[in-house]
Amino acid sequence: MKQRITTIQGFAILVNTIAPSAVLQMPAHIVSVTKQDAWLTVLFSMVVGLVYAYVVGRICLLSNGKPLMEWLESRFGKAVALVIAIMLCGYYFMVATSVVRQFTNYVHEQLLNTTPILAIALVIVLVSVYAVWQGIEAMGRMHFIVLLFGCVLMGLNFLLLWSYYDWSNFLPIFEMPPERHLSAVLIPAGWLSEISAVLFLLPYFKKNIQAARAALWATLLSGSMILVTVVMIIAVFGVKIVNALSYPSFAALGIVEVGKFMERIDVFLLTAWMASMFAKVSIFLFIFFQLLSFIFGIRKKTSPLTALAVSAFISASSIYSWPRNSNFIEYIFTSLSAYLLVNNYALFLLIWGGLRLFKKKSDDVQGGAAT
Amino acid sequence: MIVRRTTSIVLFLLLSGTMLTGCWSRVELNELAITSATSIDRDGDDWIVSFQVVIPSTISSGIGITGGGGGSPVIVYSTKGKTIREANMHSVYESPRRLYFAHNRVIVISEETARRGLNPVLEVYLRNPDARETVDVLVTAGKSRKILEQMMQIQRIPGDGIREINTIEAENSSALPEVKMYELAMNLASDSASALLPEIYLSGTKETSSLSAFENTTLPSKLRLGRAAVIKKDKMVGWLSRKDALGVAYMRDAINKSLVTVACPDGSGNNSSISIGSSSTNQRPSLIDGNLKVKLEVKAEGTLVQSDCKSLDLYKTDVIQQIEKAAEKEIASCILSGWQSLQKLKADAVGFAGLAHRTYRKEWRNWQKDWDAEFARIQIEPAVSVTLSNVGLSNQSLNVDKLREGKK
Numbered sequence: 001m002k003q004r005i006t007t008i009q010g011f012a013i014l015v016n017t018i019a020p021s022a023v024l025q026m027p028a029h030i031v032s033v034t035k036q037d038a039w040l041t042v043l044f045s046m047v048v049g050l051v052y053a054y055v056v057g058r059i060c061l062l063s064n065g066k067p068l069m070e071w072l073e074s075r076f077g078k079a080v081a082l083v084i085a086i087m088l089c090g091y092y093f094m095v096a097t098s099v100v101r102q103f104t105n106y107v108h109e110q111l112l113n114t115t116p117i118l119a120i121a122l123v124i125v126l127v128s129v130y131a132v133w134q135g136i137e138a139m140g141r142m143h144f145i146v147l148l149f150g151c152v153l154m155g156l157n158f159l160l161l162w163s164y165y166d167w168s169n170f171l172p173i174f175e176m177p178p179e180r181h182l183s184a185v186l187i188p189a190g191w192l193s194e195i196s197a198v199l200f201l202l203p204y205f206k207k208n209i210q211a212a213r214a215a216l217w218a219t220l221l222s223g224s225m226i227l228v229t230v231v232m233i234i235a236v237f238g239v240k241i242v243n244a245l246s247y248p249s250f251a252a253l254g255i256v257e258v259g260k261f262m263e264r265i266d267v268f269l270l271t272a273w274m275a276s277m278f279a280k281v282s283i284f285l286f287i288f289f290q291l292l293s294f295i296f297g298i299r300k301k302t303s304p305l306t307a308l309a310v311s312a313f314i315s316a317s318s319i320y321s322w323p324r325n326s327n328f329i330e331y332i333f334t335s336l337s338a339y340l341l342v343n344n345y346a347l348f349l350l351i352w353g354g355l356r357l358f359k360k361k362s363d364d365v366q367g368g369a370a371t
Numbered sequence: 372m373i374v375r376r377t378t379s380i381v382l383f384l385l386l387s388g389t390m391l392t393g394c395w396s397r398v399e400l401n402e403l404a405i406t407s408a409t410s411i412d413r414d415g416d417d418w419i420v421s422f423q424v425v426i427p428s429t430i431s432s433g434i435g436i437t438g439g440g441g442g443s444p445v446i447v448y449s450t451k452g453k454t455i456r457e458a459n460m461h462s463v464y465e466s467p468r469r470l471y472f473a474h475n476r477v478i479v480i481s482e483e484t485a486r487r488g489l490n491p492v493l494e495v496y497l498r499n500p501d502a503r504e505t506v507d508v509l510v511t512a513g514k515s516r517k518i519l520e521q522m523m524q525i526q527r528i529p530g531d532g533i534r535e536i537n538t539i540e541a542e543n544s545s546a547l548p549e550v551k552m553y554e555l556a557m558n559l560a561s562d563s564a565s566a567l568l569p570e571i572y573l574s575g576t577k578e579t580s581s582l583s584a585f586e587n588t589t590l591p592s593k594l595r596l597g598r599a600a601v602i603k604k605d606k607m608v609g610w611l612s613r614k615d616a617l618g619v620a621y622m623r624d625a626i627n628k629s630l631v632t633v634a635c636p637d638g639s640g641n642n643s644s645i646s647i648g649s650s651s652t653n654q655r656p657s658l659i660d661g662n663l664k665v666k667l668e669v670k671a672e673g674t675l676v677q678s679d680c681k682s683l684d685l686y687k688t689d690v691i692q693q694i695e696k697a698a699e700k701e702i703a704s705c706i707l708s709g710w711q712s713l714q715k716l717k718a719d720a721v722g723f724a725g726l727a728h729r730t731y732r733k734e735w736r737n738w739q740k741d742w743d744a745e746f747a748r749i750q751i752e753p754a755v756s757v758t759l760s761n762v763g764l765s766n767q768s769l770n771v772d773k774l775r776e777g778k779k
Contacts, residue, residue: 110500115395126387171729240560241553244497255505255553263505304379 002203007210009140010201012147014218017283019150019225020276021102022191027230028248029333033184035239036169037176038230041184046223048185049192052345053219056196057212059352065208068199069294072351075358082295084351089291091343093314095194096284098336100124100318101328103277106247110270121315128281129311132289136204139282146279150272154225157269158232160256165235188226190337193344195219200287285314404468407445408530409506410479410515413487414451420458421449421516422470423530430527444527447519455495476534477507478552479571481515485600485607489555493605496552504553507534509571510600510607518571521594533594537569540596545626546617547599555602562724562739564604567616570597603718611712618709621669621702622721622751624652631673631757633697635680636690643678645698645759647671654723656730662748663727663738669702669753674761678768685762699755706753717743 005013031038064071073081104121112120131139198215205211233248236255242248250273253266289310292298322328408423429442448465452458462470480492496502511518519529526532541549547569550558558566575592599616601609611619620626629647634640650671657664675685675694683690713720724742728735738745 112396113500119395123387168725168729172732175732237553238557238561241557244556244560251504251553254503255551257505264503304383 003135003137004206005136005140005201005204007205007214009144010198010205010211010214011218011221012143013140013201013279013283014195014198014214015147015221015225016143016276016279017197018191018194018218018222020273020280021099022188022222022226023229023249023273024102024106024247025329025332026188026191026226027233028242028245029187030184030230031234031239031242031248034176034180036171036234037174037181038184038234038239039170039227040174040176041181042188042223042227042230044181045185045188045192046220046227048189049195049219049223050216052189052193053195053215055352056198056348057215059199059348059355060202060208060211060215062355063199063202063208063211065203067203067290067294069291071202075355084347085291085294087343087347089288089295091339092284092288092291093317094336094339096281096288097314097318097321098328098332099277099281099284100314101322102332103274103281104318105325105328107274110247110250118315118319121318122311124278124281125285125311125315125318127278128285129307131278131282132286133307136201136286139279139286140204143279143283146272146275150269150276153269153272154228157253157256157265158228160258160265161232161236161252164252164255166238167235169234169238186341187333187337188223190340190344192219192223193340195222196344196348197283197287199348200290285310398471402468403471404462404466405471405473406475406530407528408477408479408519408533409472409475410481410511410519411455411484411492412449412481412515413484417451417453418455418458418491419449419451419516420455421447421519422462423447423519424466424468424470425474425528443522445529447516449516455491456499472502475503475506476530477509477537479509479511479515479518479533480568482510482512482600482607484515485510485568485602487606489559489602489605489607493552493556493559497556504556505551507537508550508552508555508568509533509537510568511571517573518594521573521592523594524590529594533571536594536596537571540569541627543628544617545620545629546613547596548616548620548625558722559602559605561722562728562742563719563722564724565718565720565722566602567611567619567720568600568602568607570600570610571595572597601713601716601718601720603716608718609712609716611709614705615709615712618702618705618707619713619720621650621652621706621753622654622667622709624650624654626650626652626671630676631698631701633694633701635678635683636693636697637680637682639679639681641679641681643680643694643697644676645673645694645757646676647673647757654726656726658731658734659750661734662750663723663731663745664750664752665723665726666752666754667706669706669755670758671698671702671755672758672760673698675759675763680768681770682773683768685766685768691759691762695757695759698757698759702755702757703753706751706755710751714747714749717746719746723749 027038030041034041064074066074069081069085072084100121103124104117107120108115108117131142195215195218198211202208202211229249233242233252236252237245237248245251250266250270253269254264256265257263258265292310322331404422405425405427406422407425410421412419412421423445424447425445426442430444448462450458450461450465452461459470478492480489496504496506518533521529523529523532526535537547537549540547548567550566550568555566555568571594573592574595575590598613599611599619600607601611617629626647629650630644631647632642632644634642650669653668655666655668657666678685685691719742723746724739727738
């Protein structure tokens with residue numbers, strides 16, 4: 001029986017595809033460029049992200065209900081579909097690898113200092129592969145719970161920090177020139193473009209319109225989560241010290257003290273964030289396995305041996321690709337951000353153009369497509 | 372087939388479980404030296420870091436400072452190194468346990484260390500996850516280690532006691548701020564690049580580092596909070612008296628509660644005390660001949676807690692207004708005194724640079740090039756308004772002679 005996910009589950013999966021790593025390091029980067037106007041930068045990037053999500057939604061509506069690559073194969077032919085699959089497979093492999101590294105770095109630096117990073121990476125990937133192994137329905141349920149948990153705790157932490165906020169930290173407004181915003185918008189807009197992952201979830205929605213809606217709402221919520229994080233760290237720390245902190249969003253929560261009996265309540269949000277990082281890695285691996293199966297023509301469910309091999313490969317790649325953390329940070333704010341922009345914006349806009357240019361075949365029309 | 376599949380899953384889960392134990396990063400309580408306070412001194416180019424380590428077996432039993440046993444609840448030792456972390460690491464040469472800083476409540480910095488620069492201290496606390504940025508920072512004149520060696524009355528762990536003193540003072544007197552490490556970093560990284568830190572010192576004759584001192588009701592020495600150290604661009608530049616520090620707190624709108632003592636309006640030479648329950652300061656900047664002028668509108672509300680005046684009818688509005696005026700004058704005097712001291716030290720601990728940046732963006736571009744010069748030209752105008760909302764449970768100054776005579 002074909003597995004299905006609801007709109008809300010799809011929405012949760014998509015938010016978890018973007019938000020967990022975005023709230024970790026991106027706010028500090030944006031604040032370093034546009035200072036107290038960083039919240040404006042996030043708003044601008046949300047507009048760009050929503051326009052892109054709308055375009056992705058339009059592609060969703062054109063779908064015939066088959067998996068993305070099979071659908072593209074039926075429209076563009078096998079050769080073109082294969083080239084697209086190889087490009088996307090490379091992209092999702094690289095993104096999955098960098099997400100695992102980002103997650104591993106944080107856990108290693110903040111929690112498990114003496115545990116070898118390869119062990120941490122391996123556990124992250126194995127848990128995520130196990131989630132993928134359970135199928136999209138189980139992932140949908142898991143993503144929904146993780147998102148709900150995360151949103152509640154994020155809201156709670158935002159309120160607990162209320163007495164630490166200094167709203168004058170946002171003054172003077174509009175101090176940064178437009179070109180600073182333009183350069184700062186590129187990175188969050190690039191990360192929000194990960195919404196294109198919805199195209200790989202298309203066959204699991206009952207109707208295509210559900211996928212389009214999920215994409216729009218997920219972009220909105222992900223952008224809002226980045227916005228809340230940026231507002232929170234500026235209100236607590238101001239703009240000067242944020243540049244010196246690797247993880248200002250968690251550092252802000254680390255200062256909360258409730259009376260004399262409770263401190264370091266960031267551990268609660270950290271728990272939710274770790275769960276969402278597992279969720280994030282799982283969705284990238286899910287897409288990666290889909291593309292791998294298409295490229296090699298594998299029709300059966302991925303064998304445990306293949307899953308373990310892929311896990312080992314991704315773990316090792318995430319650890320050994322960047323010998324130093326400084327290399328990795330440089331990579332995510334330069335090469336990876338550019339790759340996100342090129343792959344998501346350029347490639348999917350080309351696919352959209354192609355789909356509109358190449359005429360539909362009669363058997364492509366799906367009941368939900370026109371809805 | 373099912374058996375094979377189940378076996379594989381069970382094996383997989385068991386193998387995964389081995390990685391979830393955190394056995395590399397495990398922390399056993401009996402391997403930790405829980406640090407309750409740290410101090411930092413300089414010796415030439417080297418750093419001397421002292422640790423006040425809690426002895427769990429002593430504090431877990433009995434009552435009183437000695438815990439019912441004969442041992443001290445804490446032990447203090449120092450290590451030396453070219454950097455603070457190197458000095459920390461040298462603790463492994465003498466301590467059977469690994470230093471654990473999660474419960475470190477205070478860091479005491481010697482005046483010499485503060486005058487030579489605090490950047491390395493901030494660096495250590497913001498870089499390493501084991502050092503918490505919520506630790507209270509204090510400065511002491513002379514060597515800081517002696518503060519850690521001092522035992523305290525009532526509070527069994529001195530580091531914890533120092534933090535409590537600092538918190539209670541900041542909540543009730545507001546003259547000296549309670550400054551956490553991240554707040555210090557924020558203040559020094561702000562446009563004004565200045566901060567205040569409370570001073571802690573030993574008052575009395577000799578150090579109370581021996582438990583035998585607790586056999587008496589009076590200790591030969593005790594820890595007390597003193598002045599406020601003024602830090603500018605990571606270096607200490609001077610001290611503010613407690614009165615000046617209170618004035619600065621009024622300017623910064625950092626008053627939680629406070630007490631003002633004023634001379635009686637009847638000219639008797641006696642005093643009255645007003646407990647300030649709430650206070651807010653509105654900084655209103657303006658430009659006078661291209662220079663900044665700040666009107667400080669202080670609105671405070673208080674309760675009369677003592678009046679030693681000869682004859683005052685506290686139900687009369689004009690009498691209350693006289694006391695209010697005297698309190699306003701006293702607060703304005705604190706503010707002006709604090710301001711003059713800050714201008715003398717050229718340290719913008721009030722945060723006027725941020726105010727100038729927020730309000731006069733165009734002028735700020737020029738001012739920030741030489742803020743010290745602009746800071747020296749700033750004029751302030753305190754406008755204090757005190758409302759004596761409550762006079763307590765008596766409507767007159769208590770004088771038994773008058774009561775006996777039946778006079779009011």
